[in-house]
Amino acid sequence: MDVERWWPPFAEIVALVWIVLFVVDVAISFDVLVVSESLTETIRATLQWLLVVFLLDVALLYRWSEHGPRGFVRSNWFLILTVVPWFRPFRLLRIGRSIRTLRLLTGSRRVSSFFNKVRLKCYSLWHRLRD
Incomplete structure (x- = not known):
């Protein structure tokens, strides 16, 4: 298998x-969504473990690059910033396929209903804080 491809x-x-x-x-x-405590803990643990995948992503991209450490950081500072999961959506927005995927997701009734509830x-929280 060609790792650089998949x-x-x-x-x-x-x-x-x-x-x-x-x-x-x-x-x-x-409290928009109510789930069991064990599911909440599982979701939070999964979020932490996925951070390892993001770090591995940058490590692999560095290994595949033709630059040294300094050149890699200079040419990929945005990519490195997106290792922080909160900035990850910015990387996805750069990619056309991801935008189409997000459009499909928001077109779904369940997802659209969930986003509307959120x-x-x-x-309502914003107005409570302002008043």
């Missing part, structure tokens, strides 16, 4: 999984 799509899928789990974790934190909850 790794980038795998990393994109892991990033999408991380984003979904992160949104679910936020929804649980704001939006309404955030809106």
Whole structure:
């Protein structure tokens, strides 16, 4: 198997999984979604383990690059920044395929309904904080 060929799509899928789990974790934190304590802990542990995949992603990209450490950091500073999971969505937005995937997800009734609930909850929390 050629790792250089299958790794980038795998990393994109892991990033999408991380984003979904992160949104679910936020929804649980704001009581928009109610799940068992064990599932909450599993989601949070999975989020932490996926960070290892993001670090491995940068390590592999460095190994495959033709630059030294300094040149790699200079030419890939944005990529390195996206190792931090909260910045990962910015990497996905750079890629056209991911934008199409997100459009498909938001077109789904369940996902759209969930995002609408999250939006309404955030809106009500914002107004409570302002008042």
